[in-house]
Amino acid sequence: MSAFHERILFPFSAIVGQDKMKTALILNAINPSIGGVLIRGERGTAKSTAVRSLATLLPDQDVVKGCQFGCDPNEPDSMCLECRKKYQAKEIEKVTRKMRVVELPVSSTEDKVVGTLDISEAIKSGDKKFDPGVLAEANRNILYVDEVNLLNDHIVDVLLDAAAMGLNTVEREGISFSHPSNFILIGTMNPEEGDLRPQLLDRFGLCVSIEGIDDPEVRLEIIKRKMDFDRDPVSFKKKFEPSDDEIRNRIIEAKKILPEVMIGDDILRKIVNICIDSGVDGHRGDIAMMKVSSTLAAYRGRKEVTTEDLKDTADMVLLHRMKKTPFSDMKLDKGKIDEIITK
Ligand SMILES: [Zn+2]
Numbered sequence: 079m080s081a082f083h084e085r086i087l088f089p090f091s092a093i094v095g096q097d098k099m100k101t102a103l104i105l106n107a108i109n110p111s112i113g114g115v116l117i118r119g120e121r122g123t124a125k126s127t128a129v130r131s132l133a134t135l136l137p138d139q140d141v142v143k144g145c146q147f148g149c150d151p152n153e154p155d156s157m158c159l160e161c162r163k164k165y166q167a168k169e170i171e172k173v174t175r176k177m178r179v180v181e182l183p184v185s186s187t188e189d190k191v192v193g194t195l196d197i198s199e200a201i202k203s204g205d206k207k208f209d210p211g212v213l214a215e216a217n218r219n220i221l222y223v224d225e226v227n228l229l230n231d232h233i234v235d236v237l238l239d240a241a242a243m244g245l246n247t248v249e250r251e252g253i254s255f256s257h258p259s260n261f262i263l264i265g266t267m268n269p270e271e272g273d274l275r276p277q278l279l280d281r282f283g284l285c286v287s288i289e290g291i292d293d294p295e296v297r298l299e300i301i302k303r304k305m306d307f308d309r310d311p312v313s314f315k316k317k318f319e320p321s322d323d324e325i326r327n328r329i330i331e332a333k334k335i336l337p338e339v340m341i342g343d344d345i346l347r348k349i350v351n352i353c354i355d356s357g358v359d360g361h362r363g364d365i366a367m368m369k370v371s372s373t374l375a376a377y378r379g380r381k382e383v384t385t386e387d388l389k390d391t392a393d394m395v396l397l398h399r400m401k402k403t404p405f406s407d408m409k410l411d412k413g414k415i416d417e418i419i420t421k
Contacts (some may be wrong), residue, residue: 080314085309086312086315087130087131087133088127088130088131088307088314089131089134089314089315089319089321089322090128090132090134090135090319090322090325091224091240091318091321091322091324091325092303092314092318093124093127093128094291094296094299094300095291095296096124096128096288097124097179097267098286098288098394099125099128099286099288099372100102100128101116101374101377101390101394102115102117102284102286102394103128103129103132103264104132104135104325104329104377105284105370105373105374105377105391106220106262106264106283106284107132107136107137107177107329108329108333108336108373108377109288109333109336109369109373109376110262110375111369112262112283112284112366112369112370112373113140113262113263113281113282113283113284113366114220114262114264114265114281114282114283114284115264115265115281115282115283115284115286115394116226116261116264116265116267116274116282116284116285116398117129117264117266117267117286117287117288117289118264118266118267118268118269118285118286118288118380119224119266119268119269119287119288119289119290120268120270120289120290121268122289122290123173123290124287125224125266125288126224126266129169129179129220129222129224129264129266130181130222132220132264133176133178133179133220133380134322134326135219135322135325135326135329136176136177136178136179137176137177137326137329137330138174138175138177138331139174139175139176139177139218140152140173140174141172141173141174141175141218142157142161142164142170142172142173142174143170143173144170144171145158145160145161146210146214147210147214147215147217147257147258147259148175148218148219149217149258150160150218151165151170151172151278154184156244156258156260157258158257158258176327177218177219177220178215178219178220179219179220179222179264180212180219180220180221180222180261181222181223181224181225181321182212182221182222183217183322184223184224184225184226184228184229186212186233186236188232188233188236189211190211190212191211191212191233191236191237192211192213192236192240192246192252192268193208193209193210193213193214193248194208194209194211194248194382195207195208195213195249195250195254195255196208196209196335197250197251197253200253206255207359208248210257210418211246213246213257213261214246214257214259215260216259216261217237217257217258217259217260217261218260218261218382219253219262220252220262220263220264221237221262221263221264222264222265222266223264223265223266223277224266224351225266225267225268226265226266226267226274226278226418227265227268227269227271227272227273227274228260228267228271228272229266231275232275234275234278235394237263237278237281238277238278238281240259240261241261241263241281244259244260245257245258245259245409246258246259247291261279261410263282263336265282267324279398281397281400283310283366283370284370284394284395285394285397285398285400286393286394286397287397289408291294298403328377328379329377331342331379332373332377333376335376335379336372336373336376336382338381339372339375339376339379339380339382339383339384340372340383341368341372341382341383342382343385344369344387344407345383345384345385347369347421348385348388349367349368349371349388349420350364352367352388352392352396352415352418352419353367353396353417353420355414355415356396356399356400356411356415358396358399358400359399362396362399363396363399366395366399367388367391367392367395367396370391370394370395371388371391372387374387374390374391375387379412385420388419389415389416389419392415393412393415393421410411
């Protein structure tokens with residue numbers, strides 16, 4: 079393949095099985111306020127393939143023309159300084175772009191992540207010349223870190239700061255520059271290679287654990303598809319285009335109906351009971367479950383949350399929010415949760 083051609087991504091709908099992981103990714107594409115997903119699983123379980131494929135399903139978004147941070151033309155509060163000036167002068171021009179998956183390599187330096195400020199230029203002319211980093215590109219997009227558990231502690235702090243403020247601030251010799259940095263964090267990791275710092279774990283809205291597949295028929299299908307894709311990515315993509323299109327349209331529809339989704343008192347009561355029973359700290363679990371089950375209802379084309387939506391989202395919301403005991407291995411008592419839901 080020539081470097082001038084766009085890289086062809088493995089179609090999302092061609093990934094065999096792993097429905098939980100796929101649902102978690104789709105829910106984030108519909109509702110970014112879910113706050114990302116951490117995918118845990120051994121090597122070779124299609125984690126990275128799935129995250130990268132998600133890019134083909136992401137909806138379009140309006141951005142300010144020419145802005146290197148991709149500011150939202152309709153949200154002056156979250157704009158960079160330059161866009162805000164344009165907004166006040168009524169000089170904003172809109173363009174449409176696709177929401178993207180921006181990858182942060184685990185070996186990235188701080189400069190590469192936050193960007194660099196040209197001090198000599200600032201002293202000479204008073205102009206702040208800023209060379210944007212990954213956090214600039216990630217604004218309003220998905221920030222993907224493969225092997226997120228191996229990320230250097232200092233870079234983790236930088237990410238956590240930016241995520242908490244929705245802002246990236248670079249300071250050098252008393253001169254500082256800030257720009258908006260609101261991103262959906264998606265991480266993949268192999269738990270055998272070490273765990274994640276609790277503060278970082280808390281940052282993920284959802285967490286899914288995926289396991290290797292033992293069924294020989296399913297494994298056969300996986301390697302066949304991989305072979306077909308490698309042999310002829312263009313025709314392979316074409317074959318799965320209708321099913322990818324279908325998911326994309328469902329995402330667009332779900333975004334539209336999400337604000338109208340209702341959640342009844344009986345369902346809310348079940349959510350509270352599940353969270354109490356699973357030993358989740360504070361109210362963040364309750365709120366997250368409310369949000370995630372509503373988003374799933376919207377994806378299923380419903381305007382009302384049902385017990386089925388709770389069943390299908392409880393573990394991805396609660397697993398990483400439970401109080402840890404020294405011997406706990408991020409496992410949820412499925413039977414107990416089903417019992418509360420069907421009560
Ligand atoms: Zn801007």
